[in-house]
Amino acid sequence: MGTLAANGLKQTPIYQAHVELGAKLVDFAGYALPLSYTKMVEEHLQVRRAAGLFDVSHMGRLHICGPGAEAFCQAVSVNNVRRLKDGRVQYTVLCLANGGCVDDLTIFRFGQEHYELVVNASRRKQVIAWLKEQPHRDVEIEDRTEATALMALQGPQAMSLLAKKVAGELESMRPFSFVQRELFDVPVVLSRTGYTGEDGFEIECAASAALSLWQQLLNLGDGKVKPIGLAARDTLRLEMGYMLYGHELDEATTPLEAGLQWVVKLNGDDFIGKAALVKQQQEGLKRRLVGVRGGRQVIPRRGYRLYAEGSPVGEITSGSYSPTLDCGIGLAYVQKPFDQQPTLEMMVRNKPQEVDLVKPPFININR
């Protein structure tokens, strides 16, 4: 455990708790983070059946402040930031002029002159550099990642467990909205958002308050909440078909290819990359992200090739065993028109295996 710190990895404000819980720690985007505390499948099912707590403090938290904040956020974001109301959250993508993705993120609107971007840890530096390259009149770009912590409480019991502990009413909070409240006497930004598909919250607080807040959240409901590591976070997001930057998205991939048409507002205000995306839309996509489902012992893995009648037509970007479905699932880019086929062959250790092409999410969650 001490070794990871010695390797120069950054620690989140909750690091000490992970060590005390006996977590298996890994290097993720330069942070020492818990891969798992017990067993990955157990942790995954804990979130689907009850509630789990994640330390996601490694995610970048960038604040855009000043009279030009709204115009700036709109200019860099493919979604309609201008339609966002105070206290609401929006999923969006930042694009290069050629339409490739700089990052995917959530954007919080505190007010017309104050937005927060929650970006991927692996992209934080690039996003900051890229934002600063863009014209930014009357705007301050402030990185508050290290001064704060971010946790996620996710699962069907998240609401009932948390509602009792927060002053004021929570049940009426809409998905993708946030409030500023006190939780165990700690001022927090509480959003009804997450990366698991389950109901739940993401909770931001000052770094100095994070460890004690983490402990109190873990004690909610006398053991009903369990800590959950990155391995389960990945299988949970994959069952929902959610993107992971560096896998489904990168600078050579457009959000249209990734199936994010619902996020890209080509009829709205102008943004960087719009012209390229309009052109791609008009010319038609050459490839498309699809869901892939294998049998119990046919597990897609990143880099596995997909074939149609012996010709390569695609490649897996993320793949895993699905604890909920007890089978292999994955996401893949497939050349058109092969994305319309019901099945393709996936090469697994030089043996072709049939996989079904499906539209994510792989599972249905009843809320």
Place this chain on the structure above:
Amino acid sequence: MNLEFPDDLYYTREHEWVRVEDGIAIVGITEYAQDSLGDVVYIELPAEGTEVQKEVGFGVIESVKAVSDLYAPVSGEIKEVNDALPDSPEIVNDDPYGEAWMIKVVLSDESELKDLMRVDAYKAYVSDEKE
């Protein structure tokens, strides 16, 4: 977590173990290996009668997060395969040195055992690998 390494076994750099009984090498993977892999969901083993070669892959093990090859610690003919594993791969996590043995090999050259690590050397190897 304290990992267990029985002192009557031979160990490989690829984290397989060997227990020798009457000229037969019983092969499995170590607790360190199962702990690193996480939940095991798939195991592919060769048929009985297959000849395995020292340090050559004989099977595949797949966990929730990764795929790994299984390497033969010694050479010889496979006398018996653990048929329970493909249907219940999770046994590898529960009992890596017992129920989750994988193959039994008729040693073709007992001197190959000298190339394997004993428990103290393996423990040192594992603690190096962690760093």
